[in-house]
Amino acid sequence: MPELENISTDPCVAHFLRYMETERNASAHTISSYLGDIRQFVVSAWGSESMPPFKWGAPDRFLARKFLVEFQKSGKDAATTGRKLSALRSFYRFLQREEYVELDPFSGLRAPKKSRKLPDILSIAEVTRLLEAPAHGRKKPGKDGVAGPDRFQEYAVTRDAAILEVLYSTGGRVSEIAGLTEDCVDFLSGVVKVRGKGKKERMCPIGGPACKALRESLKLSAELWPQKNRQRPVFLNLKGKPLTTRSIERTMKTYLAAAGLSARFSPHVLRHSFATHMLDAGADMRSVQELLGHSSLSTTQIYTHVTVERLKKVYDEAHPRA
DSSP states (O other), X not given: OGXXXXXXXXXXXXXXXXXXXXXXXXXXXXXXXXXXHHHHHHHHHHOTTOOSSOOTTSOOHHHHHHHHHHHHHTTOOXXXXXXXXXXXXXXXXXXXXXXXXXXXXXXXXXXXXXOOOOOOOOOHHHHHHHHHGGGGGOOOOOGGGOOSHHHHHHHHHHHHHHHHHHHHHHOOOHHHHHTOBGGGEETTTTEEEEEOGGGOEEEEEOOHHHHHHHHHHHHHHHHHSOOOOTTSBSSBOTTSSBOOHHHHHHHHHHHHHHTTOOTTOOTHHHHHHHHHHHHHTTOOHHHHHHHHXXXXXXXXXXXXXXXXXXXXXXHHHHOTTO
16 A cells, blocks of 8 residues: 555654554564554545545544454454454554544454464474474585585574474474574573563573574584674574574475475464473473463463364274264
8 A cells, every 4th residue: 555655654653653662562563563454444444545644533433343344354364353453442542542532433343253273283293304304405514614605505404403493492483583692592501582472581491402403503603604792693594694584484384395294384383383292291281371472371272272182083083982
């Protein structure tokens, strides 16, 4: 919607964005999502040719409901529609509190009921195949350790192996792992410090294989880019710049194919698998909740349903009177 690229120049929107960044400590990703939802509401209410400032007090309950119904009719899932309702509700509550508007047109509107969809998980054997996939592309070091093309290729493969190991070992989100800096890694204690949603920090244990892979990756990184900086990202691209989450997602699809697994999986499947395997092995749910960084136990409980569904499948396949 190029006509609305300047929506943030609207005084109310600009004030809301400052509030989200400074008082709510929202991430850049969250702020961008809210801004996109507000922009879509403006198009629905006033059209794509409209220009700020907007009359935020003009939309009524019927216009707000029309906005949500448009998304449902376009085939968007309930979670997407619910997120947009939440974003616009937050925006209008802010406008009310700051006395920009009298009424919130989204007040009382209900989000569509979400269908319970169990997350995709990999078996332990499938995770093992995936974690071992980078080793098949590993090349021998260059002569005398010289940083030639082979050395950079070796770093890329070593780095990728470390990323996959750390994703599964910590159960972290891909954004959390991509955001790791060297000062966040404590090999002595066997933990890494990640920054999750809402910029909340937590400590995540890392197992032996992940520690080993991480050490190898950091050693090669230090050889290729010797400048010492404890704030430097742990995972770098071949230009020495921070590796993006999108790059990790693309790279993982290569290793999924190499491991004979579906390329539709994202790095999040390792987080789902981590939680399910922990619960299967007897870990208590509160501990898994803390490891995942979930603010609500109900979010973690979805993995108990995954475990039960797997048990039922085994029962149906094995029990003579299932």
